[in-house]
Amino acid sequence: MNRSMPTGNHLMSTRTKIVSSLQLRVRVEALGQQITKDYQRRQLVLLGVLNGAFIFAADLCRAIDLDLEIDFIRVASYGTGTESSGTIRLLKEPSLDLVGKDLLLVEDIVDTGTTMAWLLDHFRKGPAHSVRICSLIDKKERRSVPVDVDYIGFSLDKGFLVGYGLDCAEKYRNLQEIYSLD
Numbered sequence: 382m383n384r385s386m387p388t389g390n391h392l393m394s395t396r397t398k399i400v401s402s403l404q405l406r407v408r409v410e411a412l413g414q415q416i417t418k419d420y421q422r423r424q425l426v427l428l429g430v431l432n433g434a435f436i437f438a439a440d441l442c443r444a445i446d447l448d449l450e451i452d453f454i455r456v457a458s459y460g461t462g463t464e465s466s467g468t469i470r471l472l473k474e475p476s477l478d479l480v481g482k483d484l485l486l487v488e489d490i491v492d493t494g495t496t497m498a499w500l501l502d503h504f505r506k507g508p509a510h511s512v513r514i515c516s517l518i519d520k521k522e523r524r525s526v527p528v529d530v531d532y533i534g535f536s537l538d539k540g541f542l543v544g545y546g547l548d549c550a551e552k553y554r555n556l557q558e559i560y561s562l563d
Contacts, residue, residue: 396543400535400559405545408534409437412515413444416485416532424482424510425449428475430456430500432554433489436546437517437534441487452477458496469499480508485532489546490518494526501528518542518559535559 416425425445429438431453442451455473484504491497497514504512515532522538540561543553549562 395563396560397540397563398558399537399540399542399561400545402557405440405534405558409440410444412532412534413441413446416441416515417446420445420447420449420483420485426475426477426479426482426484426509427451427487428484428504429453429487430489431473432551433546433548434487434517436554437489438487441515450477450482454500456496456500469496471503479504481510484509484512486512486514488514488516490520490542491516491528491530492520492523494524494528497528497530498526517545518547 425447427438427442427445427449429435429451432455435453438451438453442449452475453473454471454475456469457472458469486497486500486504488497491514497516501512501514513531514528515534516530517534519530519533519536520538520542521536540563541549542559542561543549544556544559546554547559548554553560
């Protein structure tokens with residue numbers, strides 16, 4: 382969330398591969414194994430942040446060897462532009478009962494940290510037992526709000542990233558690898 386869009390005609394931009402599909406599979410499997418270990422004998426709920434995290438959340442839940450629940454939320458912070466409006470709204474609440482459960486917020490990318498800090502605060506005030514973060518990409522180059530990501534797929538610093546759920550103007554989510562738009 383809170384990602385600035387590249388200038389120019391982004392749909393005609395050159396793409397540079399950053400993370401291959403093999404690297405994604407290997408890392409998601411490793412994350413699943415670690416989460417399985419950490420959440421033994423607990424009531425885990427994966428809470429995917431739409432739209433970007435849907436592919437990552439689907440692959441991640443299959444890599445976790447636990448009885449778990451999965452749900453999705455939708456957050457808006459952009460208004461009509463490509464930069465955050467500064468106002469965050471939860472457009473879709475979880476439909477599951479979260480009382481006493483351990484929430485794992487699953488996000489595609491933590492960039493400025495603004496949205497994730499808001500989500501942490503929001504869900505920590507609720508009935509859940511615990512709230513942690515799993516992000517496919519931890520991108521600290523534009524971090525303006527301190528946020529600690531508990532489970533990190535990849536730490537990347539440069540570029541506007543697309544693919545594997547990450548988008549640019551709702552395009553490129555379907556790419557099987559992660560690219561930087563040049």
